Amino acid sequence: MPLNAYLTLFLLLATFGLLIxxxxxxxAVFLGALTVNxxxxxxxxxxxxxxxxxxxxxxxxxxxxxxxxxxxxxxITLLTERFIGRxxxxxxAQAKILFPVAVGSAFLNNTPIVAMFIPVIRDLSRTLHLExxxxxxxLSYASILGGTCTLIGTATNLVVAGLVREHLAGPAAVASxxxxxxxxxxxxxxxxxxxxxxxxxxxxxxxxxxxxKADITGRHKxxxxxxxxxxxxxxxxxxRLGDLGFxxxxxLRLTGFRRADGRPAAGExxxxxxxxxxxxxxxxxxxxPTLWDTxxxxxxxxxxxxxxxxxxxRLVEAVVxxxxxxxxxxxxxxxLPGSPYRVAIIALSRLGQPPEGPLAEVRIExxxxxxxxxxxDFFNENLNEVEFSLIKRLTGVRFKRYDRAxxxxxIMIAMVVVATLGWLSMLNAALLATGAMLLTGCMTxxxxxxxxxxxILVIIASAMxxxxxxxxxxxxxxxxxxxxIVGGRNPYLALSMVxxxxxxxxxxxxxxASAVFMFPIAxxxxxxxxxxxxxxxxxxxVAASCSFISPMSYQTNLMVxxxxxxxxxxxxxxxxxxxxxxxxxxxxLAPLFWPF
Numbered sequence: 001m002p003l004n005a006y007l008t009l010f011l012l013l014a015t016f017g018l019l020i021x022x023x024x025x026x027x028a029v030f031l032g033a034l035t036v037n038x039x040x041x042x043x044x045x046x047x048x049x050x051x052x053x054x055x056x057x058x059x060x061x062x063x064x065x066x067x068x069x070x071x072x073x074x075x076i077t078l079l080t081e082r083f084i085g086r087x088x089x090x091x092x093a094q095a096k097i098l099f100p101v102a103v104g105s106a107f108l109n110n111t112p113i114v115a116m117f118i119p120v121i122r123d124l125s126r127t128l129h130l131e132x133x134x135x136x137x138x139l140s141y142a143s144i145l146g147g148t149c150t151l152i153g154t155a156t157n158l159v160v161a162g163l164v165r166e167h168l169a170g171p172a173a174v175a176s177x178x179x180x181x182x183x184x185x186x187x188x189x190x191x192x193x194x195x196x197x198x199x200x201x202x203x204x205x206x207x208x209x210x211x212x213k214a215d216i217t218g219r220h221k222x223x224x225x226x227x228x229x230x231x232x233x234x235x236x237x238x239x240r241l242g243d244l245g246f247x248x249x250x251x252l253r254l255t256g257f258r259r260a261d262g263r264p265a266a267g268e269x270x271x272x273x274x275x276x277x278x279x280x281x282x283x284x285x286x287x288x289p290t291l292w293d294t295x296x297x298x299x300x301x302x303x304x305x306x307x308x309x310x311x312x313x314r315l316v317e318a319v320v321x322x323x324x325x326x327x328x329x330x331x332x333x334x335x336l337p338g339s340p341y342r343v344a345i346i347a348l349s350r351l352g353q354p355p356e357g358p359l360a361e362v363r364i365e366x367x368x369x370x371x372x373x374x375x376x377d378f379f380n381e382n383l384n385e386v387e388f389s390l391i392k393r394l395t396g397v398r399f400k401r402y403d404r405a406x407x408x409x410x411i412m413i414a415m416v417v418v419a420t421l422g423w424l425s426m427l428n429a430a431l432l433a434t435g436a437m438l439l440t441g442c443m444t445x446x447x448x449x450x451x452x453x454x455x456i457l458v459i460i461a462s463a464m465x466x467x468x469x470x471x472x473x474x475x476x477x478x479x480x481x482x483x484x485i486v487g488g489r490n491p492y493l494a495l496s497m498v499x500x501x502x503x504x505x506x507x508x509x510x511x512x513a514s515a516v517f518m519f520p521i522a523x524x525x526x527x528x529x530x531x532x533x534x535x536x537x538x539x540x541x542v543a544a545s546c547s548f549i550s551p552m553s554y555q556t557n558l559m560v561x562x563x564x565x566x567x568x569x570x571x572x573x574x575x576x577x578x579x580x581x582x583x584x585x586x587x588x589l590a591p592l593f594w595p596f
Contacts, residue, residue, distance in 0.1 A: 072400060466516070498540055
C-alpha cells in the first residue's frame with residue numbers, strides 16, 4: 001500500500017478509538033479527523049469538503065424542520081392517540097406501536113418519532129402494567145427498520161443516493177449503476193421490516209429483560225394539586241374516563257370529578273366526559289406538562305385572561321414571596337385590583353403535598369410552589385414585581401398548535417407525493433414544505449432553527465470528507481482486494497463481505513460514516529468481479545441501517561437506553577440474531593431484484 005493509504009488507515013483507527021474509548025463529542029472527533037485529512041493532503045481539498053455542499057446534507061437539515069412542524073402541531077400525537085389507543089397486552093401494544101413507528105420512520109426523521117413514543121410507552125407501562133423493557137428496544141429497532149423502506153427514511157439512504165449521483169457524474173462511473181428513486185429500497189425494506197418486527201414480537205419475552213426494580217422504585221417527589229376543564233370543542237367529549245389513562249398512571253391520581261353545572265359525580269372508568277367537566281388531579285412535577293398539553297383540556301383558574309394564542313404560552317415554576325399581596329386570599333378571589341399579572345394557575349404544592357379541597361377555596365400562603373401558564377409579558381412584569389420568585393422555566397414545553405395538525409399532515413403528504421412522482425427533487429420538495437409550514441403557522445422561524453441538529457450534519461459531511469481519503473489514498477482498492485481474496489470470485493460471498501464489513505463498522509462508528517467508508521469498497525468489488533453494482537449499493541444501504549448490536553451505534557438506541565434501564569448485553573442478545581435475519585434476507589433479495 002502507498003504511504004497515504006497507511007496514513008488514512010491510521011487516521012480511521014484513531015477516529016474509531018476516540019469514538020469508542022473517550023467521551024469526546026463525535027462532532028469534535030470527526031472535525032478533527034477531517035482537519036488531519038486536510039493537513040496531510042490525503043485527498044484533494046475540494047473533494048474533502050464537498051460533503052458540506054452536498055444536496056443530501058441540505059435535505060437532511062430541511063427534513064428536520066418538516067418533522068418539527070409535524071411535532072409542533074401535534075399531528076404525530078393525534079395519530080398516536082387514534083391508532084394506538086389502550087392496548088391490554090404486550091403483543092397488542094407492540095403491534096399498535098411498532099408498525100406505525102416503522103411507517104412513520106419511512107417518511108420522517110426517526111429521532112423525533114422515537115422521542116415522542118418514549119413517554120407514550122412510559123405511560124402505557126404505568127397505566128396498563130405493560131413491560132416497558134420489552135417495548136423500548138423494539139421501538140428503536142422498528143424505527144431503524146422502517147427507515148430502510150424509502151429513500152428519505154434515514155440520513156444514510158440520502159447520503160448513499162447522493163454518492164451514487166456523484167459517481168454517475170464522474171468520468172469512471174460503473175455502467176450498471178442508476179439513480180435511486182424514492183421507493184427503490186422498498187423491495188428490500190418492506191419484507192425486512194415485516195420480518196424484523198415479527199421476530200421482535202415473538203422473541204422479546206425471551207431475549208429482552210423483564211422490568212427491573214429501577215423501573216418501579218423512585219425517590220420521594222413533590223406532589224401538586226391541578227385542575228382542568230374539558231373545553232367546549234374538546235375531542236375528549238363522549239370518551240370514557242377510563243380510556244384516557246388518568247385513573248392509574250404513576251405520578252398522577254384523579255382525586256375529584258365535577259360536572260359542568262357543579263354537581264359532583266363519581267369518577268368511575270365508564271363515565272363519559274361532557275363539555276365543562278372539571279377533573280382534579282394530584283400530580284408530580286413531571287406529569288403536569290403532559291396534562292397541560294392534553295388536547296381538549298384547559299386550566300380552570302385563569303387569573304386575568306392571556307391575550308396571546310395559547311400555543312405561544314410557557315410553563316414556569318414560581319414560589320409565592322412573603323411580600324405577595326395575594327397572601328391570605330382565596331384563589332377564587334383573584335385577581336386583586338391593580339394586579340399586573342395575566343397567568344393561569346396550573347398546579348399548586350404546599351410543603352411538597354397537594355392542598356386539600358378545590359383549588360378555588362385554597363388561600364395563598366408564603367412558600368406555596370406554583371406551576372403557572374404565562375406569556376412573554378410575564379417575564380417583563382416579574383422583573384419589577386415581588387409577588388413571585390421565579391424558579392425556572394420549563395424548557396421544551398409548549399402547547400401544540402392542534403388546529404394546524406391537518407395542515408401539517410397535508411403538507412408532509414404533498415412533499416412525499418411530489419418527490420415520489422419525480423416532479424421535484426427531494427431537497428426542493430422539502431424546502432417548499434418547510435416554507436409552507438412557516439407560512440401556515442405550523443411552526444415559527446425560531447422552532448425551525450432549533451429543530452436542525454447541526455452536529456449530525458457536520459458529522460455526516462466530515463465523514464464524507466474522510467470517505468474521499470479512503471478512495472484517493474488507495475485504501476479502498478486495497479481493502480477490496482483483501483475482500484476479493486476472502487470472497488474469491490463468488491459475488492454472493494463478496495456481497496456478504498460488504499454487509500458484514502458495514503455492520504462491524506456500524507458497531508464502532510456512526511452508520512452514516514460506515515456507509516461512506518464502505519461505498520467505494522463496494523463499488524471496487526463489483527468492478528473487480530465484473531458484475532452489476534446495484535445489489536452492492538442496495539445491500540450497503542440496508543447494512544448501514546443495521547445498528548442493532550450496540551446502544552452507541554445509533555441515536556435512537558441511546559435514547560431508549562436510559563428509560564429502559566438496559567445493559568449493553570441486552571442490545572447484543574436481541575441485536576445479533578436480528579442482524580443475522582436482516583443479513584440473510586438482504587443477501588437473498590438484493591440479487592433477486594437487481595441480478596448480478
